[in-house]
Amino acid sequence: MASDEADVLIIGAGLSGLIAARTVLAAGFTPLILEADTRVGGRILTEDLAGLPMELGAQWIGDTHHRMFALAAELGVETYQQYDEGETSYELAGTGVLRGNDFHDRFGDELAELETVLRRLDELSAEVSPATPWTAPHAAEWDAITAGAWYDAQGLSPVARTLLEICTVGILAVPTVEVSFLHLLFTIQTCGVTAELFAESEGGAQTTRFVGGTAEIPQRLAALVTDHLVFDAPVQLIEHGTDSVTVHCRGGRTARGRRVIVALSPMLAGRIMYDPPLSGYRDQLTQRMPNSAAMKAFFVYDEPFWRTEGLNGQLISDIGPARMSNDTCVPGDGHGVILLFLEGEQARTHTHWSEAERREALTTELVRHFGDRAAKPLHYIDGEWGNRQWTRGCYNANCGPLVWTTYGPALAEPIGLIHWASTDTATQWSAYMEGAVESGERAAAEVIAALT
Missing domain, CATH: 1.10.405.10 (Guanine Nucleotide Dissociation Inhibitor, domain 1)
Structure with missing residues (x-):
């Protein structure tokens, strides 16, 4: 049975948890990150497909995501602009397929x-x-x-x-x-x-990508706190008193600290047991902030053939299965890559299909918009987030009717020695990586002020 001690225990090695850990460490306190998974990044996930980085999770930052630009520069991760030249293909309300100017x-x-x-x-x-x-x-x-x-x-x-x-x-x-x-x-x-x-052009939230893949950000952050990071440590119970907290993980590992930052989405934070139990007010909030549903699917071709036809690789369709797409080619590589988004009901429905069925239906959609060459990809990969044990949904948590006005104050307010962080708690660019950084900084500042 392993037992650890630190000034600040941090639950989750997503972007907000890693930022909190680095900030705490820089302030002279000892953090310990307990991560349930075997990787860092949380809702950031880059997978290799034939030598190309495929962003199954968070992918873009926007022009006003100043924290993320600064973080990338500090970590030495280069950025490049999202390709956006050409016309978008539309298919809405029975119009058939129409290209940008015609639409x-x-x-x-x-x-x-x-x-x-x-x-x-x-x-x-x-x-x-x-x-x-x-x-x-x-x-x-x-x-x-x-x-x-x-x-x-x-x-x-x-x-x-x-x-x-x-x-x-x-x-x-x-x-x-x-x-x-x-x-x-x-x-x-x-x-x-x-x-x-x-917007997806200048000023929007999807203007810039990371060389080597978005996972470069959490991986390089993790390297800065590697001595304070434990994997495969799902937290089951947080005991909290007046001057210390003890965290119990599956498998018997325990950790003791002076404060704890729960850097998880509200819904996942609500699945942890607390002793003494948190108020019903807080628990009712977490019951009402479910994670959303999203799936991304990538088609890799021998070249970006749509560009020579004056298209930007974007489609917007109410027929589907995908509602939107993007050209996600990697600069310096000759392959063509199109990313298709299945969100909300589309993700919930098509996660029950086999990969072969999804691929066939999405291929049919791509052919409608980009022609017969779209029927012959070299590679295909997709990924849905609701089935991932330590995430259970993406991109963010949303409030239904009467949640904000009834339970809103419980979202980010510390409870004793327990502090909360995740992009869902951010007040700037909530639900984006920028929001995750902001929430990690905010939670770390709360803890540092309390310990100081």
Whole structure:
């Protein structure tokens, strides 16, 4: 039976946990990270496919993700711009497949309606404090309805409403009928404005990628705290008193510290036992913040043939199975790579299919949008997050109706010697890597202040 001692115990070696550990160590205190899995990164996962890094988890940062740019520079991880030249292929509300200019020419009026709704969302979200969204002047009203219900009330055309749904699900990874309107406004406010949240070009959240794969970030962070990192240590119980905490892991390992940072999504944090038990208020919150559902599928071709045809590799479709795609070719390599997203209901449905069935259905979709050459990939890989034991969903946790206004204060507020960190608790770019870094820094600052 192994027993360890440290100033600060950290549960989880995702990005927020690693950032917290590094910050604590730099302040002169001893951290100990207990990771249930056999790898670092959490919701960051890069796998090799024929020598190419495939990002089954987090992949991009955006122009205003200043913490992530600084972190990459510090760790020596180079970045490059997301390819975005050419037209997008659309397939919405029975239109058939239309390419960018044709789609915009045909539905210009509908897209103007959509732009009006986005500007209205910006105006309303400006009333929401990212730190205390439940205090917004209209919080009770907004938290009592879903984002989908608010969208439906805007009188949008079928094309505009469908496009808005797909873009929103692409961020939240759940249908808009499952998310409160207040939570949507909170998400927009933590990310600035809708232009930064929804755009994939300049100013958006998906403009930049990492040379060698996103996993370079957590792996290099882990190398800085490798003497303070334990793998295969799922935490089952946290005993907390007035001056110390004792953490019990499966297999008999225990660790004792002066403080503990639980760097897990709220739902996973709620699966740990606590002695004495946490309040029902906190537990009710974690029951109501499930992780969302997402799957990514990659097709590798001999070359990016769509580029020579004036396409950017992006599709937006309400037929599916995938709702969106991206060109994710690696600079300096001649292969063509297209990434397809299955989010929300698509991920929940197609995780029950065999890999061969998913590949066949997605190939059919790619052929509709990019032609017959799409039917002959060299390689294929996909990955869904709900089945991963130590994650149980991706990209983030969402609040349904009445969660923020009823339980919001319990999300990040420390309980005695227990502190909380994960991108889901962030007040800037919540649900993104940028938010994970912010939450790790915030939790570490709380602990350092308390210990000092």
